[in-house]
Amino acid sequence: MSTSLRFAPRADVCVAEVIGSLAGAEGAAAVLADARTRLMEPGGLVIPHRAVTLAAAVRLSDLLPDQPVAFAESALHYLRDILDWHGRPFDVRLRVENPPADALLSEGAPVEVLDFNGDLQTQQCTTTGLAITRPGLVDGVLTWLNLWCLPDDEPLDALRMKTNWATIYLPLFDSPMPVEPGDVLELTFAAALSDDRVHPDYQLQAVLHTADGRQHRGSLVSPHHGGAFRSHAIYRELFPAD
Numbered sequence: 001m002s003t004s005l006r007f008a009p010r011a012d013v014c015v016a017e018v019i020g021s022l023a024g025a026e027g028a029a030a031v032l033a034d035a036r037t038r039l040m041e042p043g044g045l046v047i048p049h050r051a052v053t054l055a056a057a058v059r060l061s062d063l064l065p066d067q068p069v070a071f072a073e074s075a076l077h078y079l080r081d082i083l084d085w086h087g088r089p090f091d092v093r094l095r096v097e098n099p100p101a102d103a104l105l106s107e108g109a110p111v112e113v114l115d116f117n118g119d120l121q122t123q124q125c126t127t128t129g130l131a132i133t134r135p136g137l138v139d140g141v142l143t144w145l146n147l148w149c150l151p152d153d154e155p156l157d158a159l160r161m162k163t164n165w166a167t168i169y170l171p172l173f174d175s176p177m178p179v180e181p182g183d184v185l186e187l188t189f190a191a192a193l194s195d196d197r198v199h200p201d202y203q204l205q206a207v208l209h210t211a212d213g214r215q216h217r218g219s220l221v222s223p224h225h226g227g228a229f230r231s232h233a234i235y236r237e238l239f240p241a242d
């Protein structure tokens with residue numbers, strides 16, 4: 001692990017591939033902040049340059065047209081291995097393969113920004129207003145990665161390109177809420193270091209402001225480890241009690 005390495009002289013360049021589908025999920029902020037402080041020359045170059053997690057309002061079933069909301073059969077043995085390894089069941093983050101772009105009910109907005117060569121924050125909290133652009137139903141957000149290897153590159157976009165990174169659906173409301181253009185999903189997205197001081201726990205809070213002046217609240221706690229089980233309706237559906 002780089003965090004327990006010591007060497008001299010210091011490095012001019014660090015190349016790392018610890019970027020998650022939620023950009024910081026694999027601990028890139030803490031790992032690379034430590035590498036910059038202890039192992040690199042001041043002004044040394046980190047590759048990749050920048051990673052951003054974006055989020056947009058969605059309804060899960062719109063992301064899976066003509067398919068039931070269920071785990072893919074090919075994923076089941078990974079799921080069993082993960083839950084066995086952990087020792088007890090928990091609400092795994094939900095990867096959605098090839099979501100249709102027209103299922104998004106808002107533009108994508110940055111909710112987590114990792115500037116590996118700039119002001120790199122190991123913990124952050126962003127509040128953003130996702131303006132609803134078309135009528136529909138919303139029960140959560142879809143998140144995806146934008147990754148710049150070098151500053152002037154076109155970013156890799158995990159929603160629009162075929163990449164190794166997943167788009168992740170994060171539930172917020174137990175029942176889908178009707179929305180129309182002009183409504184705003186106010187999303188607070190926080191990444192705080194877990195007790196291992198490397199991997200972030202994520203916490204989301206949402207307030208849906210609808211045209212009738214009402215506010216509907218939703219939330220999700222998605223920790224790196226030790227998370228809840230059947231915390232949302234979608235997890236009770238995916239993991240029925242019997």
Ligand SMILES: C[S@@+](CC[C@H](N)C(=O)[O-])C[C@H]1O[C@@H](n2cnc3c(N)ncnc32)[C@H](O)[C@@H]1O
Pocket residue numbers: 001002003017018019031
């Ligand atoms: C996403 S994988 C990269 C895979 C690699 N690009 C490849 O093609 O095989 C991330 C790897 O980084 C390693 N890793 C994570 N944190 C690290 C750290 N602080 N120091 C060194 N390696 C680390 C993990 O064990 C894992 O093997």
